[in-house]
Amino acid sequence: MAQERTLVSFDWAIKYLLKNKADYVVLEGFLTTLLGKEMKIKSLTDGESSQSGPGDKINRVDILAEENNGSLILIELQFTPELDYYHRMLFGSSKAIVNHMGKGMPYSTVKKVYSINIVYFDLGGGRDYIYHGTTTFKGLHYNDILELSPKQREEFAKLEVKDIYPEFYILKVNQFKDSVQSKLDEWMYYFKNSKVEPGFEAPGLAEANELLEYARLSVEDQRAYDWYEDKRRSADSSVYTAKLEGKAEGLAEGKAEGILLVARQMRAEGFASAVISKMTGLSDEEIERL
Numbered sequence: 001m002a003q004e005r006t007l008v009s010f011d012w013a014i015k016y017l018l019k020n021k022a023d024y025v026v027l028e029g030f031l032t033t034l035l036g037k038e039m040k041i042k043s044l045t046d047g048e049s050s051q052s053g054p055g056d057k058i059n060r061v062d063i064l065a066e067e068n069n070g071s072l073i074l075i076e077l078q079f080t081p082e083l084d085y086y087h088r089m090l091f092g093s094s095k096a097i098v099n100h101m102g103k104g105m106p107y108s109t110v111k112k113v114y115s116i117n118i119v120y121f122d123l124g125g126g127r128d129y130i131y132h133g134t135t136t137f138k139g140l141h142y143n144d145i146l147e148l149s150p151k152q153r154e155e156f157a158k159l160e161v162k163d164i165y166p167e168f169y170i171l172k173v174n175q176f177k178d179s180v181q182s183k184l185d186e187w188m189y190y191f192k193n194s195k196v197e198p199g200f201e202a203p204g205l206a207e208a209n210e211l212l213e214y215a216r217l218s219v220e221d222q223r224a225y226d227w228y229e230d231k232r233r234s235a236d237s238s239v240y241t242a243k244l245e246g247k248a249e250g251l252a253e254g255k256a257e258g259i260l261l262v263a264r265q266m267r268a269e270g271f272a273s274a275v276i277s278k279m280t281g282l283s284d285e286e287i288e289r290l
Contacts (some may be wrong), residue, residue: 007194007212008225010079010118013064016224019044023211027065029204031073033183034169035114040068064096069110072096079232081121083274089115093166113166118124118191120173129188135165173211264290 008017018027024041031039040066043066060115065073074096078085093115100111117123148161176188183202190196196209210216217225264285266276273287 003203006214007190007196007208008214008217009194010191012228013061013208013212013224014044014075015046016221017022019046023207026204026208026211029202029207030187031065031116032203033187034116039073041073042066042068043129056112062092071114072100073114073116075116075118076120076256081122081275082122084272085117085119085123089117089168093168096164110164112163114169115166116169116171118171118173122175123172127175129172129177130184131170132173133168133170134162136162146290260290263287 005079014027017023024044027044028039028041033039045064046062050070063075065075069074075093076089082088091114091122095111096113101109130275138144146161148156148158153159167221171191173188173190173191176185178189178192180186180189180197186196186200186205189200189217190208192207196205200206214222214225232260246250260282263276263282267290273284276282276287277284
C-alpha cells in the first residue's frame with residue numbers, strides 16, 4: 001500500500017459513496033471499532049435530504065443509520081463552531097426517537113439511539129479527543145446505581161438502564177495528535193488526514209482505502225468532490241476571517257461591509273445568532289437587521 005495514497009474526506013464519502021448497501025462495510029467497520037461490538041447496517045438515510053441546494057448545510061453532515069436489531073445511529077460531522085452544539089446533540093437524538101414512534105405504540109418500543117458526533121473544532125473543555133456519555137441513576141443516600149429488575153431485563157432484552165437511553169460519542173478530530181495507539185486512533189487519523197497508512201488494521205479501513213481513493217473516482221465525482229471541498233474551505237475561511245476582524249478591528253467603518261457580508265453568509269447557512277455574534281462582533285440587533 002503506497003503511503004502517499006490520499007482518500008476523499010469521510011464526510012463526503014458517507015454522503016455520496018456509501019449509499020450503496022454493498023459499501024456499508026466501511027461505515028460498519030468504523031461503528032464496530034467505536035462501539036466495541038459488531039455492527040450491521042440495515043439502512044442508511046441522509047438527514048439533510050430536505051435542503052434546497054447542495055451547499056445549504058455545507059458545514060454539517062447528518063446521517064441516520066439503522067442497525068439490524070433496530071437501534072438508530074445518528075452520525076453528525078461539524079466543521080465550524082456552534083456554541084449550542086451540546087443542545088443540538090440532545091435535540092437530534094430526541095427527534096430520531098420521536099420520528100420512529102408510531103401513534104399508539106407503547107413506550108417499550110422506543111429505539112436505542114447512538115449519537116456519534118465527529119467535530120473539527122474544540123467543543124467545550126477537556127483534554128481528551130474521544131468522549132462517551134451514558135445515562136445512569138445514582139442514589140442520593142446510598143450512592144448505589146439504579147438497575148433493571150430481572151423482569152425488565154427479560155422483557156426489554158436490556159442488561160442495564162443505560163442500554164435504554166441514548167448514548168453520545170464526541171470525537172474531537174483536531175484534538176487528535178496523530179499518535180496512533182489503537183484501531184480507533186487509526187480511524188481518527190483518517191478523519192484528520194484523509195489517509196490510511198501502511199499497517200493500519202482497523203475494520204473498514206482496508207475497504208475505505210480501495211473505495212475512497214480520489215484517483216479512482218470518475219471525472220464527474222472528482223469534480224463534485226473538488227467543488228465540495230472548495231465550498232467547505234470557503235465557509236471555514238469566512239468564519240475565521242470574521243473572527244479575526246471582529247476581534248482586531250471591531251466594526252470600524254472600513255471593515256464593516258466585509259463583516260456584514262460574512263454575517264449574511266453565515267445567516268444564510270443557518271448559523272445561530274449567538275454564533276454569528278461571537279464570530280463577527282455584531283450585536284443581536286445588528287444581526288436581526290441583516
